[in-house]
Amino acid sequence: MTSDINVLNLEEYDIDGAKGFLSSEMPPEALPNEYYAPWERIATNIPQLVLTSQMKNAVENELPLLSVDQLTTLPELKRAYVLLTFMINAYVWSSNPPNEVVPDQLAQPLLQVSEKLGLPPIATYSSVVLWNYKVVDPSKPLNLENLTTGLTFTGSFDEAWFYLISVYFEKVGARCIEHGLKAVDAVNSADSAAFIDSMKQLAQGIDNLTAILNRMEEKCDPYVFYFRIRPFLAGWKNMAKAGLPNGVKYGPQGEFQEWAGGSNAQSSLIQYLDIILGVTHFCDGGKEQYPRKPIANESQYKRNDYLLNMREYMPGPHRRFLKAVGESTNIRQFVLSQDADTNVRLAYDTCISMLKNFREVHLSTIIRKYIMIPAAAERMQQSNTLRHGLANTHEAKPKEHVGTGGTALLKFLTQCRDETSDMAVTKWVKEYLKDAPSDAANRELSFIFDYNYNFMGFKDKAVNIQHIEDDENGDVDFFIHHW
Structure with missing residues (x-):
């Protein structure tokens, strides 16, 4: 497959070489036009308004109907989208039962701004993460110790940290974008050595993302997240049990609309990793139908509609970028054609291993600790503390938990993890990743890094297979992963 990847201009897709899907310019901290001061005042005071049960009154009686015509730049439109989507989610979910009819003074400008940006009129990953952060000291690097968030629903340290983990995740992911595209170019140049190097760098990048995810619990308490933060991130699709x-309804004379809530599936970076590596997700692949029986034409399987729909919740330029990459990526086809080149196949499988590990950590750490355990905590369920939205919907069976995006959470994420494992091309790696009933379960698989934490490869003592490039000093013996 011929690719034009090497001529893609990332700036045209609102992608920054150093910050990835975070825009190169910092999000404005406020709209410069005083005309929009009422939006700024109410949105920045959401925590106080929710705490004192005044959010509904503030929107209905203190928010004027403002025109969007004075929003003259793209950063201003993005800021307006952040303000309006935070207000609508806070307005809907701050009452019990939730408010299902949004007044015109909020609904009309939100519908107009959303149309201009090509985004749904609801809080999305873009409004709570990509366009909702600040750097504490501009003279210092953009890292977790130098980041703070913009708007929040609760005003809590936990909520700010929850968003900032994703902000830094996107920033670090810029490296994954770079090396994934380099791997495609290496295939086009028939340069196996460059391809292997790019795969190693991509694997290290994915591993760095997993390390960031593991930092969530440092400053975000699972119970605070589940009972206080998560309800405001929910949408109004498949939310009948939560009261919608x-x-x-967008305006008293408007129409009812159903939109999914914020979800990591709306991260262009996560979908990019799947696309660049050729990881495909299918519908109805849960316990009953997974693993799938091989058929002659894999295209007969229906693709996962949820993941495809989540692209509509991404900024337009990012959607176009994913489409361009999907039409040009050639990595998996190249790897499958290299039957005799073990190094190429193992380099690819290293990336698959890292991506599977990322999804395993997401399931075992985030989903288990932040949703499953709090939901099952009997003492919390039996308290008299006021709960809103999803915090009131304690399902008896874990499989029935609904995520903020409206999906059957555990089944969906487990399937994504298993389908990632299924992409491995080396037999023993696939067996190891899928925990197949064989000697693979007893293997000792280690990922190898040098003293500068550069990924070098991985090895398995049981089968005496190594994929390691020694550095010039011959001292690549630093193990930081041990499965």
Whole structure:
């Protein structure tokens, strides 16, 4: 497959070489036009308004109907989208039962701004993460110790940290974008050595993302997240049990609309990793149908509609970028054609291993600790503390938990993890990743790094297979992963 990847201009897709899907310019901290001061005042005071049960009154009686015509630049439109989506989610979910009819003074400008940006009129990953952060000291590097968030629903340290983990995740992911595209170019140049190097760098990048995810619990308490933060991130699709059987009506004379809530599936970076590596997700692949039986034409399997729909919740330029990459990536086809080149196949499988590990950590750490355990905590369920939205929907069976995006959470994420493992091309790696009933379960698989934490490869003592490039000093013996 011929690719034009090497001529893609990332700036045209609102992608920054150093910050990835975070825009190169910092999000504005406020709209410069005083005309929009009422939006700024109410949105920045959401925690106080929610705490004192005044959010509904503030929107209905203190928010004027403002025109969007004075939003003259793209950063201003993005800031307006952040303000308005935070307000609508806070307005809907701050009451019990939730408010299902949004007044015109909020609904009309939100619908107009969303149309201009090509985004849904609801809080999305873009409004809570990509366009909602600040750097504490501009003279210092952009890292977790130098980041703070913009708007929040609760005003809590936990909520700010929850968003900032994703902000830094996107920033570090810029390296993954770079090396994935380099791997495609290496295939086009028939340069196996460059391809292997790019795969190693991509594997290290994915591993760095997993390390960031593991930092969530440092400053975000699972119970605070589940009972206080998560309800405001929910959408109004598949939310009948939470009190919105018809979705939300945008204006008294408007129509009911159903939109999914914020979800990591709306991260262009996560979908990019799947696309660049050729990882495909299918519908109805849960316990009953997974693993799938091989058929002659894999295209007969229906693709996962949820993941495809989540692209509509991404900024337009990012959607176009994913489409361009999907049409040009050639990595998996190249790897499958290299039957005799073990190094190429193992380099690819290293990336698959890292991506599977990322999804395993997401399941075992984030989903288990932040959703499953709090939901099952009997003492919390039996308390008299006021709960809103999803915090009131304690399902008896874990499989029935609904995520903020409206999916059957555990089944969906487990399937994504298993389908990632299924992409490995080396037999023993696939067996190891899928925990197949064989000697693979007893293997000792280690990922190898040098003293500068540069990924070098991995090895398995049981089968005496190594994929390691020694450095010039011959001292690549630093193990930081041990499965």
